[in-house]
Amino acid sequence: MSDNPYQILLDKQKKYFLEKGRTKSLYERKQTLKRLRNWVKANQELILTELAKDFGKSREELMISEIKPIVSEIKDALSNIRFWAQDVHKKTPLALFGSKARVIKEPKGVTLIIAPWNFPFMLAIGPLVSAIAAGCTAVIKPSENTPACEALIEKLVKEVFQPEEVACVKGAVQETTQLLQLKWDHIFFTGSPLVGKIVMKAAAEHLTSVTLELGGQNPVIVDRNANFKDTAQKLIWGKFFNCGQSCISPNYVLVPDDKHLEFVKILKSEYAKVFKNGVESEKESSFARVVNAQHFERVKSLIDKSVEEGMLLLEGGNTNKETNFIAPTILDGVREDSAIFNEEIFGPVMPLMLYSDIEKALDIINRNEKPLALYIFTKSNKFAKHIIQNTSAGTTVINDTTIQFSDQNIPLGGDRKSGT
Ligand code: NAD
Numbered sequence: 001m002s003d004n005p006y007q008i009l010l011d012k013q014k015k016y017f018l019e020k021g022r023t024k025s026l027y028e029r030k031q032t033l034k035r036l037r038n039w040v041k042a043n044q045e046l047i048l049t050e051l052a053k054d055f056g057k058s059r060e061e062l063m064i065s066e067i068k069p070i071v072s073e074i075k076d077a078l079s080n081i082r083f084w085a086q087d088v089h090k091k092t093p094l095a096l097f098g099s100k101a102r103v104i105k106e107p108k109g110v111t112l113i114i115a116p117w118n119f120p121f122m123l124a125i126g127p128l129v130s131a132i133a134a135g136c137t138a139v140i141k142p143s144e145n146t147p148a149c150e151a152l153i154e155k156l157v158k159e160v161f162q163p164e165e166v167a168c169v170k171g172a173v174q175e176t177t178q179l180l181q182l183k184w185d186h187i188f189f190t191g192s193p194l195v196g197k198i199v200m201k202a203a204a205e206h207l208t209s210v211t212l213e214l215g216g217q218n219p220v221i222v223d224r225n226a227n228f229k230d231t232a233q234k235l236i237w238g239k240f241f242n243c244g245q246s247c248i249s250p251n252y253v254l255v256p257d258d259k260h261l262e263f264v265k266i267l268k269s270e271y272a273k274v275f276k277n278g279v280e281s282e283k284e285s286s287f288a289r290v291v292n293a294q295h296f297e298r299v300k301s302l303i304d305k306s307v308e309e310g311m312l313l314l315e316g317g318n319t320n321k322e323t324n325f326i327a328p329t330i331l332d333g334v335r336e337d338s339a340i341f342n343e344e345i346f347g348p349v350m351p352l353m354l355y356s357d358i359e360k361a362l363d364i365i366n367r368n369e370k371p372l373a374l375y376i377f378t379k380s381n382k383f384a385k386h387i388i389q390n391t392s393a394g395t396t397v398i399n400d401t402t403i404q405f406s407d408q409n410i411p412l413g414g415d416r417k418s419g420t
Contacts, residue, residue, distance in 0.1 A: 009167055010182050013110045013137040016164035024135050026081055032132050037074040039160050053148040058286040066121045073126055076408045077133040107135030109185030116191045117143035117291055118245045124153055127188040137165055144172040145291055184208050193417045215344045216418040217251040218371045221361055223378035224256045228263050231377040232270040238401025240328045243288040244348040248373040248402050251345055254361045257354040271315050278316040278327035289324045290347055296324040299347030305339045306331050362390050372418035375401050394418055
């Protein structure tokens with residue numbers, strides 16, 4: 001018998017799964033989902049208060065990005081679980097005349113869910129909804145970078161589940177490394193491509209299947225004939241939501257060189273309507289902070305380096321180390337060799353980059369890793385179709401940013417560096 005507490009936990013869940021889980025009826029799965037939904041609804045105020053402590057997200061942002069998606073994901077699972085779980089009857093070949101074949105959906109077993117800090121509640125509980133709907137047990141490892149959320153998830157798990165059904169393990173690299181050494185039936189990881197590789201290597205040891213929800217550079221292409229005012233408003237919303245700390249946040253904006261000045265004028269004017277001169281946003285409770293000092297330094301040094309490299313600070317750039325505040329920032333004149341272009345920014349910085357013709361813009365996108373999200377702003381269906389046919393991204397959105405997140409019916413995942 002092992003004295004490793006994580007192995008003991010896994011064995012307990014495996015035993016429960018084999019004894020009960022495999023045969024767990026859809027009725028029981030639904031009851032479990034309803035228990036989870038009821039807890040989230042009953043504790044909405046607590047969730048809002050606790051999550052705001054981590055990096056100052058506003059109630060509005062928390063409602064949109066942490067609570068509502070979970071409630072609607074549970075609703076979606078409750079309405080579709082019967083369909084997802086039903087057997088699929090298959091035709092048999094003539095040589096097997098008289099026989100019948102069907103595919104039976106069965107739960108994988110004991111799953112490990114590793115969550116990041118940027119939407120720390122939703123990205124831990126969302127995959128849990130799927131695990132429960134699939135009839136699996138789960139161990140959740142929340143992010144150590146958002147301690148208030150970590151404690152909240154621990155509380156939720158204790159109050160809603162038996163440990164053999166769902167458990168929460170708190171910790172950072174050391175604890176996650178120990179968890180990854182065990183033989184799970186599936187690992188669901190959301191985080192950086194760097195750690196994604198570590199997870200995949202560890203999973204390969206046991207040939208465990210993985211879902212990797214990773215990150216990357218998300219391009220925006222603005223067409224010459226786009227509605228610039230609408231484009232600017234949607235870019236400002238999508239880029240600065242959650243202080244730019246979103247996996248589908250626009251990472252760089254490709255602007256046609258002959259319309260550059262016109263576009264910049266409108267972008268600055270729309271920026272001023274929301275953030276005034278940028279410094280003001282420090283007083284606004286609706287603008288979140290960078291998650292911690294380490295990420296603050298990383299994003300600040302990207303801005304400083306960009307200015308050193310000759311980029312123009314169009315808006316923002318102000319920072320406050322005491323509160324991890326970085327003003328919503330717009331940089332102009334970014335090049336492919338700029339440091340800021342070659343990193344997932346994950347902060348409130350919007351770099352603008354010029355393109356002369358669309359084929360050159362496509363080259364820039366296609367020379368780099370496949371993006372998790374791609375945004376096109378245009379009035380022309382032909383233009384949008386051309387971009388879609390000549391690029392590959394997890395999701396491509398026309399004339400908006402980040403809204404794909406709220407659509408349960410479309411896949412969001414990327415490819416390679418942006419996900420598996
Ligand atoms: P991260 O990879 O640093 O951490 C994610 C998790 O892995 C945490 O729980 C952490 O404790 C653990 N971890 C960190 N280092 C580890 C190591 N060396 N060994 C084992 N475990 C380790 O990611 P993050 O900073 O929390 O989140 C930001 C990243 O997540 C960004 O790249 C972002 O694009 C990505 N992300 C992707 C999606 C998506 O849906 N595709 C959603 C949100 C965030």
